[in-house]
Amino acid sequence: MKTRRLVQKIKEFLSADRRAQIKRAGVLKDVLKKLEKKEARLKEKLDREKDAARRREILRKLEVLRAQRKKGVKLQKELADLPSGRSSR
Amino acid sequence: MMRRILLPSILLLLGYGFWVSPDFKEIASGVAIFLFGMLAMEQGFQAFTGGALERTLKKTTNRLWKSLAFGAVTTTIMQSSSLVSVITISFLSAELISLAGGIGIIFGANLGTTTGAWLVAGFGLKVKLSSYAMPILVFGVILIFQRSKVLHGIGYVLAGVGFLFLGIHFMKEGFEAFKQGIDLTSYAVTGYPGLFLFVAIGIVATVVMQSSHATLVLVITALAAGQVSYENALALAIGSNVGTTITAILGALSSNVQGKRLAGAHLIFNMVTGLIAIAAIGQIVVLVDWLSTLLGIAADDYTLKLAIFHTVFNSLGIAIMTPFIPRLVRGLEHWMPAPAPVFERPKYLNEASLDFADAAIEAVRKESVRLYDKTVEIIVHGVGLRRRDVFGEEPLEDLDGTGAAEFEEGIQERYEQSIKSIYALILEFISRAQAGMEPENAEDMYAIRTAGRGLLESVKGVKHLQKNMRVHLLSENPAIRSAYEEIRQRIGYVLREVEAVRQAGEDRLAILSLNDAKVAIKQEDAEANLKLDDLVRGDLIPATTATSLVNDYRYAYRICKRVIELGQVAFAVHDGGLRDAQRRLALDEEEIEAMIEHGVIR
Numbered sequence: 001m002k003t004r005r006l007v008q009k010i011k012e013f014l015s016a017d018r019r020a021q022i023k024r025a026g027v028l029k030d031v032l033k034k035l036e037k038k039e040a041r042l043k044e045k046l047d048r049e050k051d052a053a054r055r056r057e058i059l060r061k062l063e064v065l066r067a068q069r070k071k072g073v074k075l076q077k078e079l080a081d082l083p084s085g086r087s088s089r
Numbered sequence: 090m091m092r093r094i095l096l097p098s099i100l101l102l103l104g105y106g107f108w109v110s111p112d113f114k115e116i117a118s119g120v121a122i123f124l125f126g127m128l129a130m131e132q133g134f135q136a137f138t139g140g141a142l143e144r145t146l147k148k149t150t151n152r153l154w155k156s157l158a159f160g161a162v163t164t165t166i167m168q169s170s171s172l173v174s175v176i177t178i179s180f181l182s183a184e185l186i187s188l189a190g191g192i193g194i195i196f197g198a199n200l201g202t203t204t205g206a207w208l209v210a211g212f213g214l215k216v217k218l219s220s221y222a223m224p225i226l227v228f229g230v231i232l233i234f235q236r237s238k239v240l241h242g243i244g245y246v247l248a249g250v251g252f253l254f255l256g257i258h259f260m261k262e263g264f265e266a267f268k269q270g271i272d273l274t275s276y277a278v279t280g281y282p283g284l285f286l287f288v289a290i291g292i293v294a295t296v297v298m299q300s301s302h303a304t305l306v307l308v309i310t311a312l313a314a315g316q317v318s319y320e321n322a323l324a325l326a327i328g329s330n331v332g333t334t335i336t337a338i339l340g341a342l343s344s345n346v347q348g349k350r351l352a353g354a355h356l357i358f359n360m361v362t363g364l365i366a367i368a369a370i371g372q373i374v375v376l377v378d379w380l381s382t383l384l385g386i387a388a389d390d391y392t393l394k395l396a397i398f399h400t401v402f403n404s405l406g407i408a409i410m411t412p413f414i415p416r417l418v419r420g421l422e423h424w425m426p427a428p429a430p431v432f433e434r435p436k437y438l439n440e441a442s443l444d445f446a447d448a449a450i451e452a453v454r455k456e457s458v459r460l461y462d463k464t465v466e467i468i469v470h471g472v473g474l475r476r477r478d479v480f481g482e483e484p485l486e487d488l489d490g491t492g493a494a495e496f497e498e499g500i501q502e503r504y505e506q507s508i509k510s511i512y513a514l515i516l517e518f519i520s521r522a523q524a525g526m527e528p529e530n531a532e533d534m535y536a537i538r539t540a541g542r543g544l545l546e547s548v549k550g551v552k553h554l555q556k557n558m559r560v561h562l563l564s565e566n567p568a569i570r571s572a573y574e575e576i577r578q579r580i581g582y583v584l585r586e587v588e589a590v591r592q593a594g595e596d597r598l599a600i601l602s603l604n605d606a607k608v609a610i611k612q613e614d615a616e617a618n619l620k621l622d623d624l625v626r627g628d629l630i631p632a633t634t635a636t637s638l639v640n641d642y643r644y645a646y647r648i649c650k651r652v653i654e655l656g657q658v659a660f661a662v663h664d665g666g667l668r669d670a671q672r673r674l675a676l677d678e679e680e681i682e683a684m685i686e687h688g689v690i691r
Binding site: 023024027028030031034035038057060061063064065067068069071072075 | 598601604605608609612664666667669670671673674675676680684
């Protein structure tokens, strides 16, 4: 039993799909981080902005960004929950 | 500089002439009324262009004899070979007739124009034309006020004829009064020097008046009043025949190469005919005398004899030149070759990059950046904006009303030359590169292909949008003006956003950042439509303009959307994984609509 699990682990490690999956998760994490930073920058900008129209524009950008991040987090979870060796595509 | 001085000088000279001589004033006003009559006639015939006239034109010029007859008959009816030649140039430019057919019409028009001399010589100087002119003018003006396009056109034609007659009357009166003053015949020059001098005067007079008809009328009236000798009048007639080509040459300046070829043919024909007439003037005069005796025209009836001379030398020209028409066509096509269409070539698509997926994708991406730049150029100028304003620091709202008069012309041509040709080669490259590509890479190629296709739509949109925008940006109604200004601002905003993403460099999140621009345009489109409802309800804009605006909002939305989509592809990061991640996070149409509907975006 132990040997079988070990073989499975090695198989996963060597599987191209699994590697792609891991890479994808890494890239996604990177993008989400960038989005988080962007959100922080936008929030700062919003605090400084006095013009109503500009504020509205920044708020919209923030909403879109949040929706994108939400989607990203969901995707991240899906990727983590996927059985090894299967792509989320 | 010359142009600036020329007009005031002519006006001053004329003013001085009017002050010095009331007879000169009468002649000049006769010429002016005559030319005005021609303008009115041209305006009248314009009402009949399109549809039936075009069909007739095609049918009547498919054989040489038909086009010759057509030219002769239409010029007889219109009484202006210049008008017929200019219209022929426009038809030729529109490729409705062949060059040989056009040349046939021009040759025929030269014969047709001689009927003018007959009319004036045989009819105009014996009958009091002014008595016909007035009723014709009255009928003409009444018809001009009619709503029907046909009646309106007939009205202008009649008014034109009326003015022509009135003009002839004034010129005649002027010359008759002149007779008591100076005797022009004392300036008559005989022999070949006189011939060349008066040919030159005939050319200059026709160039100035833009009408061989007007020159001929002047010559005939002067001849009838005994102001010029018969010999010199013949030379003037030859000169007027050469000078008349100036209208066609001017008309061809704005036409394509076919029109220029026709003007060339016109000039060649009239020059050759003129040279033949000069060379064989003695023989032609004998022939004219013989014909006059045959027709029972008195030996001293020089006005009718001039009409015969005009007809004889033009007929001679046609008889000599007609067999050479095919050679003339070949010659003109050789001397004035059609410019080869300048199609842009792709810069980055090369055979070598086809072998490697990454290189192929990069080549296509770089080419799509070029495509994007060219499209942006068309869009910016197509909606009357300036590059420096769109990509400058000034808030777009401050650009209100600027550049309204700087709309780009010839969008279709630029599209054909630069965008369509490059896109066609991108497509070809993609289809070759996609064979044997990994699915991930093929997906990138597909995205570029789809975004490029969207350009077709955006350029078309600019073309449609431009029509109304040009007019409405200058509207007196502030609500309409501001609606179109907002459309321009929206387009400017999107272009600015895409440019910002482009400048952001490798760290950019192009796909996700521009996802926000997509939300913005969707939201603004929805708001604009709601505002439009309010404007219509409040009677602030007419319903017809509202309909145009609904369509134009649609065009603007599509232009913006396509620009964003191409921007997302062209300025995406090089890393395939990062690109893929962004695509997965980007909000799709449904998600965007849901956000706006649920008020998440305000």
